[in-house]
Amino acid sequence: MAETAREPILEVRHLVKHFPLTRGVLFKRQVGAVKAVDDISFELFRGETLGIVGESGCGKSTVAKLLMNLEQPTSGEILYKGEDITKLSGRALKAVRRNIQMVFQDPYTSLNPRMTVGDIIGEPFEIHPEAAPKGDRRAKVRELLDVVGLNPEYINRYPHQFSGGQRQRIGIARGLALNPEIIICDEPVSALDVSVQAQVINLMERLQDEFGLSYMMIAHDLSVVRHISDRVGVMYLGKIVEIGTDREIYEHPTHPYTQALLSAVPVPDPELRGRRERIILHGDVPSPTNPPSGCHFRTRCWKARERCAVEEPPLAVPEGFEEVEGPARHPSACHFAEEKTRVSGA
């Protein structure tokens, strides 16, 4: 989808979400904040897939919730076609929500066990009756089942009668029901068996071409993200540390965290065992309540110097790379960014 017109459908500007930590029952006072999302900006273009990768606790799911308007941001803007959706409410918000839908990680808990598949997929029509006239809805649901590769005869079955992969297809059909422009997928295949993951990934790619969808793909499986994404953003402790096309990130990463993350991915090729460079990070991700000063990654970084503790590196093309032509020139939030071409199949 490289030839898509570069028209941002979603623009995120300086998005911040802090969850307050309070103490006391009657007189609540704030003692701190979990800085889940700490000033991030990015764009999502029409028809493209933007992958967001990062470890658990880096804030990637909070970003998804903010984009869905399920959480109010502490500050910042989310512009959908130029309109800030964080300020919307009531009818205007409902209209925007029709165009931004979500597919969840766990197909076992995201479907109501007491509803039939027909009711689950048809429920969006209850909320947005203008999307399908009442008499048409069953037919529409059957059509959706067919689109996601399920037998339309299954319309009266319950979720427990399906396998994990089939349930995820039901979740995707629900996401598609209102003909959205953007689908936010939070770990859409990680709960599925390996042999079924490929089926669901193929389905999502086919639907993207068919309906011209924009995907925001949040996942921790780096090879899956690489396969389907046009651009990839790497998050660490509430910040995007590096962003670029899949080739820029996977083959020419300049941020040390991205390099460590990529080198940690086990490669399914025993011939490479012991032959590829592995960067093993020490320690755990620091608490987002009290992130390190300056660069958030410095406590685990092997390049960290004094400057990293005092000065926060901006997400921009790093010094020394402005003149470089080619894939190494992309935004990376590091004072000492260096290119590293890796041997890896991720």
Added chain:
Amino acid sequence: MSHDTGATDAAEVGADDAGGGGPLLAVRDLAVEFRTREGTARAVNGVSYCVDSGETLAVLGESGSGKSVTAQAIMGILDTPPGRVAAGRVLFRGRDLLTAPEEERRRLRGERMAMIFQDALSSLNPVLSVGYQLGEMFRVHRGASRREARERAVDLMERVRIPAARERVNDYPHQFSGGMRQRIMIAMALALEPDLIIADEPTTALDVTVQAQVMELLAELQREFHMGLILITHDLGVVADVADRIAVMYAGRIVETAPVKELYAAPAHPYTKGLLESIPRLDHKGKELYAIQGLPPSLTALPSGCSFHPRCPLATERCTTERPPLHPVLDASEAPVAGRGSACHYWKETLHG
């Protein structure tokens, strides 16, 4: 890694009977059933494999393939009922564990063989400090005093590189991060320096950077103690990194067994081949991924013949009626490849096609 050559008996493929004393652990024709409302679920149907000291055997399979149930039967921690070992033997240094008295098995567990579970948070007791739980091994099996046990617990935590072990020995499981909890599980399994460790998806719940730390630690400790390791996983990447030999399971059976390099270079079973081809790879970018069609079968109603035939691109009439045994895999000069077997009538076509 040493194997007998020319193994023709399916059950013996990959077994090491040549090196004196036999393997550390040998599972022979193990079958496990569960009684369910829908009928008897045949979770394991005649599984045979073996592990030597210092060797890593990876058991690869999807959920429901029987890989964890096999491990539970080996450890003797199968829920009975509803589970039941229907047939087979589990030989630990030649001694059949399935007929051994419960008291003897209890002594072996922890002392000689230990298990690492997937979810450390639910495997550790939340109301006891980690120091108490680690020390329990020494109090129960070695009759250590409480003070002694605590000292040993601190040693163990240092071994698995938990920072400030002495200060944290009285902390509770929820006070540790996921990676540290998994390291505590490893410490617990290693406490009495067992000969065999069964690790059931030890890193599945962890992030990749932490997964790399934990796998490195496990490999290092295995080398140090010369332990046999059975690594149960569905992650083809982890297997390629650490395993010596692989047994691929599908619907309660071993469908392929091979040394790690051979398996990745040239799989001899269509299921293994499908799994390897469905991994997203660089050169497939933008193209459709290969996907194995259909779904894993229900264990209460296994397909006739080869269980994989409804999903197999090579399936013929013969596959629906005749269950393929684990054929020895031959190389170009018709000589058997050490430790290789494939339960497919058309392994030759798969291997060369």
